[in-house]
Amino acid sequence: MADEGPGRNLRPLTLHVPEPRFRPGDVVDFGDLHLPGAGETRRPPIDSAPADMRELCYQLVRVLDEEGRAVGPWDPKLAPERLLMMLRQMALVRAFDERMYRAQRQGKTSFYLKCTGEEATSVAAAHALHRDDMCFPSYRQQGLLIARDWPLVDMMCQIYSNAGDRLKGRQMPILYSAKEASFFSLSGNLATQCPQAVGWAMASAARGDTRIAAAWCGEGSTAEGDFHSAMTFAAVYRAPVILNVINNQWAISSFSGFAGAEATTFAARAIGYGIAGLRVDGNDALAVHAATEWAAERARNNHGPTLIEHFTYRSEGHSTSDDPARYRAADERSAWPLGDPIERLSGHVTRLGLWDAERQAAMERELAEQVRLAAREAEKQGVLGNGMHQPLSTMFEDVFEEMPWHLKEQARQMREEGEAAGL
Numbered sequence: 434m435a436d437e438g439p440g441r442n443l444r445p446l447t448l449h450v451p452e453p454r455f456r457p458g459d460v461v462d463f464g465d466l467h468l469p470g471a472g473e474t475r476r477p478p479i480d481s482a483p484a485d486m487r488e489l490c491y492q493l494v495r496v497l498d499e500e501g502r503a504v505g506p507w508d509p510k511l512a513p514e515r516l517l518m519m520l521r522q523m524a525l526v527r528a529f530d531e532r533m534y535r536a537q538r539q540g541k542t543s544f545y546l547k548c549t550g551e552e553a554t555s556v557a558a559a560h561a562l563h564r565d566d567m568c569f570p571s572y573r574q575q576g577l578l579i580a581r582d583w584p585l586v587d588m589m590c591q592i593y594s595n596a597g598d599r600l601k602g603r604q605m606p607i608l609y610s611a612k613e614a615s616f617f618s619l620s621g622n623l624a625t626q627c628p629q630a631v632g633w634a635m636a637s638a639a640r641g642d643t644r645i646a647a648a649w650c651g652e653g654s655t656a657e658g659d660f661h662s663a664m665t666f667a668a669v670y671r672a673p674v675i676l677n678v679i680n681n682q683w684a685i686s687s688f689s690g691f692a693g694a695e696a697t698t699f700a701a702r703a704i705g706y707g708i709a710g711l712r713v714d715g716n717d718a719l720a721v722h723a724a725t726e727w728a729a730e731r732a733r734n735n736h737g738p739t740l741i742e743h744f745t746y747r748s749e750g751h752s753t754s755d756d757p758a759r760y761r762a763a764d765e766r767s768a769w770p771l772g773d774p775i776e777r778l779s780g781h782v783t784r785l786g787l788w789d790a791e792r793q794a795a796m797e798r799e800l801a802e803q804v805r806l807a808a809r810e811a812e813k814q815g816v817l818g819n820g821m822h823q824p825l826s827t828m829f830e831d832v833f834e835e836m837p838w839h840l841k842e843q844a845r846q847m848r849e850e851g852e853a854a855g856l
C-alpha cells in the first residue's frame with residue numbers, strides 16, 4: 434500500500450467551508466425554512482424518556498399563530514395579568530437597550546449589547562421559573578434581571594462602572610452579578626456558565642434542596658468544549674437543570690453554520706447525550722414560557738435535564754463594537770418569518786380584548802420615561818471618563834482575605850506613581 438503513495442489515482446479531498454446564505458446586497462428569502470405551524474408539535478408527558486421524544490428536536494414548539502391566537506397543546510393558559518406583565522417587561526428591556534445603546538454612542542460607557550428580538554427568551558423563561566431558581570446567563574439575558582424587578586439604576590451603574598457600581602468597576606459593562614436575584618456572575622468567556630449551572634444543579638440535588646438551575650448560551654457558544662462537558666454531566670447525574678441555547682443565527686459575524694447548524698438542529702445535540710430536547714419558537718413568548726415550564730417541572734420532579742433551543746433572530750449588531758451591515762443582508766431582520774416577540778405578544782393580548790394600539794404606545798412612552806429617569810439617577814454617580822469611578826486603590830482589594838505583601842507593595846507603588854503624576 435505504502436508504495437502506491439498518497440494521491441495516486443484518487444479523488445482529491447475537498448473541505449466544506451460553510452457560507453451564509455445571504456450577504457450584504459442579497460435579496461433575502463427564508464421561504465425554505467420549513468417551520469411547523471403553531472399548535473402542531475405535541476406536548477409529551479414531563480417524565481418522557483428522552484428517546485421517546487426525539488422528534489421534538491426537529492420540530493418547533495409554537496403557540497401563537499399568525500392571527501395572534503394561542504393554539505395547541507403547549508398553550509400555557511396564562512392569566513391576563515401575567516401576559517400583560519410579560520409584555521411590559523419585554524418592552525422595558527427594549528427601552529432599556531435603546532437608552533443604553535445611545536449612552537454608549539454618547540461616550541458615557543465603553544460598551545453595550547442589546548438583545549433586540551430576543552426579549553421573550555429571557556423574560557418569558559423567567560416567568561416560568563421560581564424566583565430563587567439559579568440563572569446562569571450569557572451577556573444577552575438582561576431580561577432575566579428586569580423580569581425579576583432588579584433596579585434599573587443598579588444595572589446602569591454597572592454599565593457606567595461608576596461610584597454606584599456594586600462590582601466596583603471590575604467587570605466589563607453588562608457583565609452583571611446579582612446574587613439576590615439568583616442571577617449568577619456573568620463571565621465573558623463563552624459557555625463557562627453551562628458547566629457552572631450543571632454543577633450548581635448537581636449540588637442542589639446532592640443537598641436535597643428544591644431549587645433548580647438554568648443556563649443560557651448562544652448557538653455559537655455550543656461549539657465550545659464547556660457546553661459538551663456540561664451536557665455529559667447533566668445527562669450522567671440527571672441534574673435538575675435547563676440548558677437554553679439561544680439560536681439567534683449569528684455569533685458576531687459567523688453564521689450559525691459554523692457551529693453546526695447546516696448538519697442538524699441545536700436541540701438535536703440533546704439526542705447524543707440522552708437528554709430531553711425541545712426546539713422552540715423563541716419569538717413566541719407563550720411557547721418559551723410553556724417549554725420552560727415543562728422543563729422546570731421535569732427537573733423539579735427528578736426526571737432530569739432539558740436542552741431547549743430557542744429559534745430566534747439577532748435583530749441588531751452583536752454589540753456596539755460591531756457593524757452587521759458588513760457581513761449580512763440588511764433585510765434579514767424584516768424577512769425573518771417568526772416576527773417580533775413584542776409585537777406578537779401585543780397582538781395576542783389585543784385579540785383577547787385586553788389591549789390596543791393606544792395602550793401599547795402609551796406604555797412605550799411611559800417606559801422610555803422610566804428609563805430616562807433611571808439613567809439620570811445613575812449618571813449622577815458618574816459616567817465613563819468623569820472621574821466618579823471607584824478609587825484606584827480598590828483594585829487590590831477583595832481577592833485575599835488579608836492582602837499579601839506583594840500586593841501591598843504594588844498598591845503603594847501605584848499610589849506613589851499616581852501622586853507623582855498629579856492624579
Ligand SMILES: Cc1ncc(C[n+]2csc(CCOP(=O)(O)OP(=O)(O)O)c2C)c(N)n1
Nearest residue numbers: 573621622623651652653654681683684685
Ligand atoms: C471562549 C470565548 N471565545 C470567543 C469569545 C469572543 N466572542 C464573544 S461573543 C462571541 C459570539 C458568540 O455568539 P453566540 O454564542 O451565538 O451568542 P450571541 O452573541 O449570538 O448571543 C464571540 C466569538 C469569547 N468571549 N469567549
Ligand SMILES: [Mg+2]
Nearest residue numbers: 651652683684
Ligand atoms: Mg448567536
